[in-house]
Amino acid sequence: MSERKLHILLESIMFVLGVWLVNQLADSFNVRLDLTEEKKYTVSNATKELLRNLEEEVFFEVYLEGDFPGNFKRFQGAIAEMLDRFAAESDNVITYKFTDPSQANNTQARSQFYQSLINRGLEPTNLSYKNADGDRMEKLIFPGAMVSKRMREVSVNLLKGNSALGPEEQLNQAIEGLEYRLAAAIVQLEGISTKKIGYITGHGVLDSLSIAGFRSTVLSKYDLFNVSLKGKKELSGYDAVVVAKPDSAFSEQDKYLMDQYLMRGGNILFFMDALSLPDPDSMFGEGTVAIPRELNLTDMLFRYGVRINQNYILDINSGQLPVVTGNIGDQPQIQMIPWPFSPVLTHFSGHPSVRNLDAILGQFVSEVDTVKAAGIKKTPLITTSQYTKVIGSPVRVAFNDLRDELRPEKFTDGPRTIGYLLEGSFTSLYANRLIPKGFDKMSFVDKGTSGKVIVIGDGDMVRNEIDPESGEALGLGVEPFTGTTYANEDFLLNVLAYLVDDSGLIEARSREVRIRPLDRVKVRKEKTKWQFINLVIPVFLILLPGLAKWYRRRKKFAT
Numbered sequence: 001m002s003e004r005k006l007h008i009l010l011e012s013i014m015f016v017l018g019v020w021l022v023n024q025l026a027d028s029f030n031v032r033l034d035l036t037e038e039k040k041y042t043v044s045n046a047t048k049e050l051l052r053n054l055e056e057e058v059f060f061e062v063y064l065e066g067d068f069p070g071n072f073k074r075f076q077g078a079i080a081e082m083l084d085r086f087a088a089e090s091d092n093v094i095t096y097k098f099t100d101p102s103q104a105n106n107t108q109a110r111s112q113f114y115q116s117l118i119n120r121g122l123e124p125t126n127l128s129y130k131n132a133d134g135d136r137m138e139k140l141i142f143p144g145a146m147v148s149k150r151m152r153e154v155s156v157n158l159l160k161g162n163s164a165l166g167p168e169e170q171l172n173q174a175i176e177g178l179e180y181r182l183a184a185a186i187v188q189l190e191g192i193s194t195k196k197i198g199y200i201t202g203h204g205v206l207d208s209l210s211i212a213g214f215r216s217t218v219l220s221k222y223d224l225f226n227v228s229l230k231g232k233k234e235l236s237g238y239d240a241v242v243v244a245k246p247d248s249a250f251s252e253q254d255k256y257l258m259d260q261y262l263m264r265g266g267n268i269l270f271f272m273d274a275l276s277l278p279d280p281d282s283m284f285g286e287g288t289v290a291i292p293r294e295l296n297l298t299d300m301l302f303r304y305g306v307r308i309n310q311n312y313i314l315d316i317n318s319g320q321l322p323v324v325t326g327n328i329g330d331q332p333q334i335q336m337i338p339w340p341f342s343p344v345l346t347h348f349s350g351h352p353s354v355r356n357l358d359a360i361l362g363q364f365v366s367e368v369d370t371v372k373a374a375g376i377k378k379t380p381l382i383t384t385s386q387y388t389k390v391i392g393s394p395v396r397v398a399f400n401d402l403r404d405e406l407r408p409e410k411f412t413d414g415p416r417t418i419g420y421l422l423e424g425s426f427t428s429l430y431a432n433r434l435i436p437k438g439f440d441k442m443s444f445v446d447k448g449t450s451g452k453v454i455v456i457g458d459g460d461m462v463r464n465e466i467d468p469e470s471g472e473a474l475g476l477g478v479e480p481f482t483g484t485t486y487a488n489e490d491f492l493l494n495v496l497a498y499l500v501d502d503s504g505l506i507e508a509r510s511r512e513v514r515i516r517p518l519d520r521v522k523v524r525k526e527k528t529k530w531q532f533i534n535l536v537i538p539v540f541l542i543l544l545p546g547l548a549k550w551y552r553r554r555k556k557f558a559t
Contacts, residue, residue, distance in 0.1 A: 043082075043085055043086070043089060043179055043183075043508070044179065044504070044505070044507055044508045045504065046183075046503045046504035046505040046507065046508065047086075047089070047179055047183045047505065047508055048089050049503070050183055050186060050187065050503070050505065051086055051089040051090040051093070051094065051183075051186075052089060052090065052091075054090050054093045054094070054186070054190075055093070056093070056149060056150070057093055057094075057095060057149065058090075058093060058094050058095075058147060058148075058149050058186055058189065059095050059096065059147070059148050059149070060083055060094070060095070060096035060097075060145045060146075060147050060182070061096070061097060061099055061145060061146045061148070062079055062083075062096060062097070062098045062099065062144075062145040063099050063100075063101045063117065063122065063141075063142040063143075063144060063145065063146075064076050064079065064098060064141065064142070064143055064144075064158075065098040065099055065100035066100040066102060066103075066139075066141075067131075068127070068129075069127075069129040069130070071167070071168060071171055072127065072129075072141075072171070074171070074175075075143070075159075075171055075175060076098070078175045078178060079158065079178060080096075080098070082178045082179060082182060083096045083182070086182065096145075101113055101114065101117060101141075101142055102139070102140075114140065114142075117142050120146060120153070120155055121154070121155030121157075122142045122144040122146070122155050122157060123142070123144065123157045123159075124140050124141065124142050125140075125141055125142075125143060125159060126138060126139070126140055126141075127139045127140075127141050143157070143158050143159035143174075144156055144157040144158050144159070145158065145182075145185075147182075147185045147186065147189050148189075149189055149190075152189060153189070154185055154188045154189050155185075156181050156182065156184075156185035157181075158174060158177075158178060158181055158182075159171075159174050160173070160174055160177055160181065160356070160358065160490065161173030161174045161177070161356050161358060162346055162348075162356060162357060162358050162359070163358050163359060164346035164358075164359055173356035176355075176356060176509075177356055177509060179508040180505065180506070180508035180509045183505055183508060184497075184505065187505065188220070188221065194223065195221075195222045195223065195239040195240075195500045196222065196223045196224075196225060196237065196238045196239050197218055197222045197223065197224050197225070197238065197239065197240050197241070197242065197496065197500070198225050198226075198227035198235075198238035198240070198242070199211070199215075199224060199225065199226050199227060199241070199242050199244070200227050200229065200241055200242065200243045200244075200246075200258075201226050201227060201228050202228055202229065202230060202254075203246035203247070203248050203249075203250060203254075203295075204245075204246055204247035204248045205243065205244050205245055205247075206244045206245050206459075206462070206463050209466065209473055210463045210464060210466075210473075211244065211462065211463065211464070212464055212473035213464030213473060213474065213475050213476030213477070213478075213489070214244070214462045214463075214464065214476055214492065216475075216476075217476050217489045217492055217493060218492070218493075218496065220493075221493060221496070221497075222239075222496065222500070225238070227241060229253075229254040229257050229258075230254075232257055233438075233439065233440075234257070234260070234261075235257040235258060235260070235261040235266070236261065236264070236266075238261075238266070239267065239499070239500040240266070240267040240268070240269060240496060240499040240500050241258070241261065241266065241267075241268055241269070242268075242269045242271070243258075243268065243269070243271065243272070244271045244459060244462050244463070245271055245272070245273055245459025245460065245462075245463065246272070246295055246459075247273075247276065247293060247295075248295070249294055249295055249296040250295060250296050250297055251296075251436075252296075252436040253436045253437075253438065253439075255296070255297070255300055255429065255436075256429075256430060256435060256436045256439060258300075259300060259428055259429050259430060260428070260443075260444070260445060262304075262426055262448055262451045262453065263426065263428050263445040263446075263447070263448035263449070263451070264445060264449065265448065265449045265450060265451050266451055267451060267452045267453070267499040267500065268451075268452075268453050268454075269453075269454045269456075269495060269496070269499065270297075270301075270453070270454065270455045270456065271456045271458060271459045271460075271461050271462050272295070272297070272308055272366075272455065272456065272457060272458075272459055273293055273364065273366070273457075273458070273459040273460075274292065274293060274308045274309060274310045274311070274366035274393075274457060275290040275291060275292060275293055275310060275311075275312060275364070275366065275393055275395060276290060276291055276292070276293040277290050277364070277397060283397045283398055283399050286398070287396055287397060287398025287399075287400070287401065288396075288397050288398070289394045289395065289396055289397070290312060290393065290394060290395040290396075290397055291393060291394050292310045292393050299429060300429045301455060302371055303373065303426075303427060303428075303429045304373060304376065304422055304426055304453050305370055305371060305372075305376045305378055305420075305422050306368055306369065306370055306371065306420050306422065306455050307368070307369050307371055308366050308367075308368050308369075308455065308457045309366055309367040309368070309369055309392075309457075310366070310392065310393040311366055311367060311390050311391060311392045311393060311395070312341060312364055312365070312366060312390075312391050312395045312397075313343065313365050313366065313367055313384055313388050313389075313390055313413075313416050313418065314340035314341060314343075314388060314389040314390075314391065314411065315340055315343035315344070315384045315385055315387065315388050315411070316338075316340060316385065316387035316388070316406050316408060316411045317343060317346070317384075317385040317387065318338050318339055318340045318341070318342050318343050318344055318406075319338075319339055319342035319343075319344055319361055319479060320336040320337060320338055320339055320342075320481065320482065321336070321337055321339040321342075321399070321481070322334045322335070322336055322337075322481045323335055323336075323337045323399070336481065336482065337399075337402075338402075338406055339399075339402070340389070340402060340406060340411075341363070341397065342361065342362060342363050342364075343361075343362045343365055343384055343385075343388075344359050344360075344361060344362075344486070345359060345360040345361070345362055345365075345382050345383075345384065345418070346358075346359045346360075346385070347382070347383045347384065347385060347415065348382055348383075349379060349380050349381055349382075349383075351379050351381060351421065351498075352494075352498065352507055352508075352509040353381065353421070353494045353495045353497070353498040353506065353509070354381045354382065354491065354494065354495075355509050356509070357490060357491060357494070358486070358487035358490065359486055359487060360382065360461065360477075360486055360487050360488050360491050361461075361477060361479060361486040361488060362418065362458045362460070362461060363458060363460035363461075363463075364458070364460065365384075365418045365457055365458040366418065366457035366458070367390065367417065367418060367457060368417055368418055368419060368420050368455055368456070368457045369417075370420060373422075373426075373427070374427070375424045375425050375426075375427075376422050376423065376424040376425075376426065377422070377423045377424050378420055378421070378422055379420065379421040379422075379423070380417045380419070380421075381417075381419040381420060381421055381454070381456075381495075382417065382418050382419040382456070383415045383416060383417045383418065384415050384416045384418065385415065386414050386415050387408050387411040387412075388411055388414060388415070388416055389410060389412075389413055390413045390416065418456065418457040418458060419454065419455065419456040419457065420454070420455050421452065421453075421454050421495075421498075422452065422453040422454070422455070423451075423452050423453075424450065424451075425447060425448050425449060425450060425451075426447075426448040426453070427446070427447055427448070428444075428445065428446045428447065428448070430444070430446070431446040431447070432446075452498075452499050454495055454499070461488055462476065462488065462492055464476050464477075464478070465478060465479065465480045466480070467480060468480060475489070476488050476489040476492065477489050494506070494509070
């Protein structure tokens with residue numbers, strides 16, 4: 001063998017060995033580079049820690065297989081990409097497959113399978129789109145997954161976003177929320193959370209039937225306990241406590257217990273009504289008047305950095321009430337009429353607890369204002385639409401006053417905030433004043449460690465409605481007359497997760513995936529140029545080294 005051929009052979013062997021070595025190193029170190037601006041292919045540190053601590057296989061069966069329009073193919077691809085990242089971070093403990101639920105043997109079998117998915121917790125949605133031939137198509141889909149491990153499974157619905165926005169933006173929000181929803185499903189499946197939530201009883205708070213939906217929602221993630229403040233010397237042992245629509249005053253002793261709980265690093269979630277309707281049924285007749293509700297909590301909330309104004313915010317973007325408009329024979333004719341005292345809330349801040357939420361239904365909401373409180377960070381969570389009317393106490397509430405068409409020119413008070421998150425080292429209400437009788441002065445804390453308080457100016461946000469026919473409790477956020485399900489449940493779970501989650505997993509809800517649409521005019525104008533560049537330049541770059549070598553050899557032997 002000539003020296004030249006031997007040299008070529010050695011070069012070839014070295015090249016093959018080099019490629020093999022690079023592949024081996026890549027497999028060993030599992031290098032994944034994310035060069036996108038928003039790091040769309042990178043999961044949060046909290047998610048990485050969760051995945052790396054998994055010891056047994058967790059299987060995702062995603063029911064989103066089949067023929068879809070382009071935007072849903074993008075959604076489908078985003079789910080697969082996220083699960084691939086989960087698999088890589090977990091050393092392939094995470095596995096998955098996509099299933100088409102419509103592929104049943106016959107119509108009856110398909111219907112039965114659909115019902116089984118609904119019973120297991122997946123929410124169907126009707127997808128309407130045009131196929132390649134331009135024909136209008138409709139398809140029932142289940143954009144979610146069942147997550148299983150051994151004999152245990154949980155459901156996770158993935159198509160979550162603000163429905164008040166366009167379908168493309170809602171789908172983009174669903175993609176942004178994939179990491180958190182999939183990771184939260186693993187946490188629920190693993191039974192990792194042992195957080196304890198206390199529900200403050202007494203003071204006329206919502207009764208057991210009115211919080212059946214609340215209770216079911218909280219118990220799906222946490223342990224929940226009824227907590228009576230009466231006779232207690234200390235409020236402790238809970239990761240967060242909830243105060244839901246009290247209607248009678250708190251004693252100084254009860255306030256002191258909550259205050260000292262917060263000073264020791266506790267978290268409190270208030271759902272409060274500023275006004276009281278003495279006779280709600282009268283609003284359908286002569287009307288009634290809402291008057292201030294005396295709860296003896298104003299000074300405490302003021303010290304923490306907020307006040308709930310004694311007003312009602314009427315919003316033109318509202319729910320509806322059924323009204324009998326007449327009779328045909330002996331059958332009443334019922335019409336749904338807009339009810340601005342029940343705002344549909346679709347404007348949220350970018351905070352992880354509320355980002356990309358779907359609409360929440362409120363009832364008789366009041367504005368929450370901030371006041372000066374040293375060292376406290378105040379973050380608005382929920383605002384109304386810009387078409388509002390603010391009425392201060394006393395407020396006449398009469399349905400007949402609002403039967404006429406709602407005109408935007410009468411709703412000009414602008415967006416109003418109805419919920420705030422407060423964070424920081426709070427100063428006790430009882431600093432520089434006498435503490436209530438019966439408590440040890442030596443254990444008093446006047447300046448707290450880091451705590452969180454959320455104040456919502458609506459006590460009904462966590463109250464479930466009652467089915468008018470069966471008398472049973474409906475799910476949280478379900479409107480009984482139209483059957484619409486609002487995102488009150490998601491809101492509750494998100495804010496609780498933010499209050500008690502010390503792993504940082506909730507921060508995954510901050511993920512941003514930007515839509516970068518093409519300039520269609522520019523595409524049409526420069527189509528030929530870019531086709532030429534994409535076809536010719538890569539071929540030229542491949543040929544260039546060979547041409548250069550040929551030229552060097554030709555020049556060498558020419559001399």
